[in-house]
Amino acid sequence: MTQHPIPTSPAPSPLAEEYAAIARGDHATGTRGTVRFAVSTDDPTEGKGDLFVALGLARALRREDWGVDVWPIRRWAEDVPDDTTVLVSMIESFVPGLVPAGTATVAWVRNWTAQWASVPYLAEFDAVWASSSIARDELARAVDGPVEVVPIGVDLDLFTLDPAQPRSDRTVTTVNFWGARRRVQDVLAEVAPPEPIVWFAANVEHVEPAPGVELRSPVPYFALPEVYRAAAFVVDDVIAPAAEFGTLNSRLYESLACGALPVTDCALGLDELGLADVPVFTDAASLERAIAMPAAEREALVARLREVVVARHSFAARAEQVGPSLDAAIARAGARTGERDPLLRWAAMQREVLRETERERDAHRSGVEEINRRLIVSEEAVAVIDRARQEAEAERDAIARSYDSLTHSAEYRVLDRLGGVARALRRR
Secondary structure, eight states, X not given: OOOOOOOSSOOOOTTHHHHHHHHHTTTXXXXXXXXXXXXXXXXXXXXXXXXXHHHHHHHHHHHTTOEEEEEEGGGTTSOOOTTOSEEEEOSTTOOGGGSOTTSEEEEEEOSOXXXXXXXXXXXXXXXXXXXXXXXXXXXXXXXXXXXXXOOOOBOTTTSOOOTTSOOOSOEEEOOOOOSSOOHHHHHXXXXXXXXXXXXXXXXXXGSOOOTTEEEEOOOOGGGHHHHHHHOSEEEOOOXXXXXXXXXXXXXXXXXXHTTOEEEBSOOTTTGGGTOTTSOBOSSHHHHHHHHTOOHHHHHHHHHHHHHHHHHHOBHHHHHHHHHHHHHHHHHHHHTOOSOOOHHHHHHHHHHHHHHHHHHHHHHHHHHHHHHHHHHHHHHHXXXXXXXXXXXXXXXXXXXXXXXXXXXXXXXXXXXHHHHHHHHHHHHO
């Protein structure tokens, strides 16, 4: 294959503004009601995965005549607006105590299944969606009602093929580093492909360099399509809490939608998605073998797997799938009488007090760590200056000793007397 570069500054998709408009609340009104998503943030520039999944489904639901909006953490201590028809929680720490009694609630368990299953308020949701059958079975032990399998998906208007964009035979990865070491890092530290794997990583300055990796700064979410369209392979890494239940990443769908072949470290869950033929690696050697696949074989496999993604895993398909579930949840909420349990409301408020306390603690800890860092830097600088001073003093003392020894020697005294005689003769 003709070699083409992986773009260093990929252009964002024009759809970025449409996503931002949904996050701003510009499309909160719809003829079927309003679906709000409880998410970590309403700012797409923060790069939070829960927000992009919520916005992807929201955009598809909007086409189904729903109004769509988000409800970020910074507002979780407030009462959810009364015009909310359905509140979909994307995060297990959202306590639905401040949701109006007539609003339907949905827990979308994308990952962290064990944590979701352990929260005491899971049974308060009118519907529970799991990302895999294994996760569904785990959650079903914690709630009496039905649990539906609703995996995450991909926006096929955003992640697209582009015949005009040349594809290289390079391998990329967009696994981010958030402080905790990931399994893929140990693999990438040892891999030795013909050309380095291009790694776009958050906090790249803290990632250890390796001969088989070309480190680059992360790219915004809406620039990912251009990166994937330029790549032959995309290395995926599934965090342990997700791998345990086969709840897989959106990177799987997004790379295939753009015509690149994902190579993942988690086989569990692939078969259920119709993607059992996605290559799986366990170490550096198996990753090297996977990305050495001949181009013709790779292209045929991508074409076949992409058909599965297009047919089954778009957010449009998810919106169509969850329509009946939303209607059923709304019916359950409509049958309720009275207000939310006061204890649940109290728990919601206490959870947000705890969250703010944790935030302040982390800010304080960060401040202390910064002070300690600056103190260490200052102490190191003082140590350097002190060493230089000690070296200068030692050199001065050595010179002084040498001078003293020289001026008290017999040779010096003879020469000094001769010098005095010579000066006297010149004065005559």
